[in-house]
Amino acid sequence: MKVILGKKIGITQLIHDNGKVDPVTVISAGPCFVTQIKNGRIKTFQIGFETAKKLNKPRTGHLKDKKLKHLREFKIDQDNESIYQENATIDLSIFDPKNKLDITGTSKGKGFAGAVKRHHFSIGPKSHGSKHHRRVGSTGGRFPQRTTKGRRMPGRLGNDRTTIKNLSIIRIEADKNLLLIKGSVPGTKNQLLIIRQK
Secondary structure (H helix, E strand, O other): OEEEEEEEEEEEEEEOOOOOEEEEEEEEEOOEEEEEEEEOOOEEEEEEEEEOOOOOHHHHHHHOOOOEEEEEEEEOOOOOOOOOOOOOEEOHHHOOOOOOEEEEEEOOOOEEEOHHHHHOOOOOOOOOOOOOOOOOOOOOOOOOOOOOOOOOOOEEEOOOEEEEEEEOEEEEEOOOOEEEEEOOOOOOOOOEEEEEEO
């Protein structure tokens, strides 16, 4: 599995020569630097992305001459062992434009939400005597005489780690470190993203 870190820039439209319009997410991906190879029970590599303004002392000692803002660790397998070597620089050239991508990020936080918005429950009757327009309804049975764990109820919506799978690559601009993806990816602008390709 090939992995790189990126940052969501925004969304736009791409108009092709035949007049077809594609919704596109623009991602600034790489260059990433391999900062460490760990040879434990499971062999892993650590990559860093984006320049940091200031680092604390432990991270300064770990990274030595590089000032990297984001560090993430991934497993080494047979497909990527030759790519991820100590002190290597990783850019968008590792990706095949014909293959699909899986992109992981943190979704937008939307605060406290009711069950209709959060879990797509259907609403009740809208007539005046109803009193059950957007309520949850019954939350437990006669046995075990308590609300069971995992019951779908109102609560915090969003701000979760989310993965969108099988996204198509529209264009790779390696010289500008830009990746154009068809469709949407999780999170707000400047959100850190983990981009994978099998």
